[in-house]
Amino acid sequence: MSEIRHIVFDIGKVLIHYDPNLPFARIIPDAEERADFFQRICTHDWNLEQDRGRSWHDAEALLIDQFPDREEHIRAFRKYWAEMVPYAYDESVAIMTGLIDEGRDVTMLTNFAADTFKEARQMYHFLNRPRGVTVSGEVGLIKPDVAIYELHAKDFGLQPAHTIFIDDSYANVEGARQAGWQAVHFTGAEQLRTDLAALGVLG
Template sequence: MTEIRHIVFDIGKVLIHYDPDLPFQRIIPDAEGRRWFFETVCTHDWNLEQDRGRGWADAEALLIASHPEEADNIRAFRKHWHEMVPYAYEDSAAIMTGLIDAGHDVTMLTNFAADTFREARQRFDFLNRPRGVTVSGEIGLIKPDVAIYERHATDFDLDPAGSVFIDDSIRNVEGARAAGWRGIHFTDAEQLRRDLAAMGIEA
């Protein structure tokens, strides 16, 4: 099996915490109302289109047209985004920076809106440490589309067979495998260390 020469990290729920429910526990205190809002209005699929590159103004206008009574709550999603990412996972971030310090080639590949990623980089300096990053919102492609892995490999001159991708979503890991990469399904930092060690990488 080809030696791993390139280590690629996802960001959300691997390096930094992400939970849209956090500010909305205050904004919509009723649990049932909050569940309805996320299942019907600001849905995962709606938010994913911002990860694909749609601007927030267009995204908000689309929902407000169909749910005018929810206009304030819809605008609150972007307004309070910073509360959805309250902290980094220090243990997995330390693994990533340790790999960089040890001389490994480390990049990142993430589904992230372009503007919120810039904000994340300002808040979490370790996101500036890897050699580079592919941000879905900047290129109009999202995981698990095989094309985004191929784009990342091309842009950063990676050999897919010598690359491993680390993501909390099994669908995204399977997308990487479909592109010829190896994959690690992230659950926690200690398991990540074991999975990397099984590939011959001490972390």
Template sequence: MSSIDIRHIVFDIGRVLIHYDPHIPFSRLIPDDAERNWFFANVCTHDWNLEQDRGRKWEEAEALLIEAHPDRTEHIRAFRKYWHEMVSHAYVESVAIMETLIQQGHDVTMLTNFAADTFKEARKLYPFLDMPRGVTVSGEVCLLKPDLAIYEKHANDFGLTPAHTLFIDDSAANVEGARMAGWNAVQFTDPEKLKSDLAAHGIAL
């Protein structure tokens, strides 16, 4: 067991609390696997989508792609239109862990790479996102994990002491970013490992 006194627990959201997969609606819109994979590799790419997480408006993002790929206009607009299908379900066990931590009196916040408008939609779909004390949304602050600045902003805004903070994220890069900011951090793979990681940091459920 760690000798560190954990006073603050920070959750990522996508692929920790909520499932995210853009292939869900696009498997219907572009049924051919090869064509769909080409579309995500060349049109609505991960890097393109990440700029919305950094704060770029969807209208601007769509316009850029439509100019470059006018024949793909319908599919480009479909990315935002059917976004709600991409977040198809919550990870019930992970959410239960977060709820238990809150009920036990732990200080729980969230730090997420998320576009501002889709996060508002996510809150309506998943009311448990309002349970923690607060959240830093990358699209609202125009900073992205794993940039050091977003961890520092979250800590400053919520009064967290980095050395007494534990961060939970599915991305190895984001976990390393938190450690660079002086936080303790664990990579999420499944709820059982999360329970074990919490126990290793002195937090019993």
């Protein structure tokens, strides 16, 4: 394994919690109806297109045209987005900020809509501490497309073989490896400490 010189963090479910059910448990109290809403209407794939750069205006219009009787619920997804990210994973954040304080080169690479990421930065100021970030919604590419890893490496001068990527999605971990990076699958802060220690990143 090559020496690690660059550390790249994902954000959602690595540094901050994300769960659309949090506001929607109030908006659509019936669990079966709520599950159906996420399965048929505001789906994961629909939301991913905002991460790729589609505007919320266009995203909402698309669904409202198909499901006019669910307009209020469709608009609620963006309206109450902040409730979906209610807290940070303090132990993971401590690992990241500790690495920055040690002088390590830390950046972030995230699938995130451009406007909600700006909101997240206001909510969680530690997101401003790394050297920089590639936001999928700003560049029009999403993980696990190899192109977004290559763009991040180019923009921030990373040497792929000397870069470690941390993500909760195994598909995104594999995407990084295909781009020539080293990568670890995030399952919790304790395991991350173990993984980084094995790579010589943490003492």
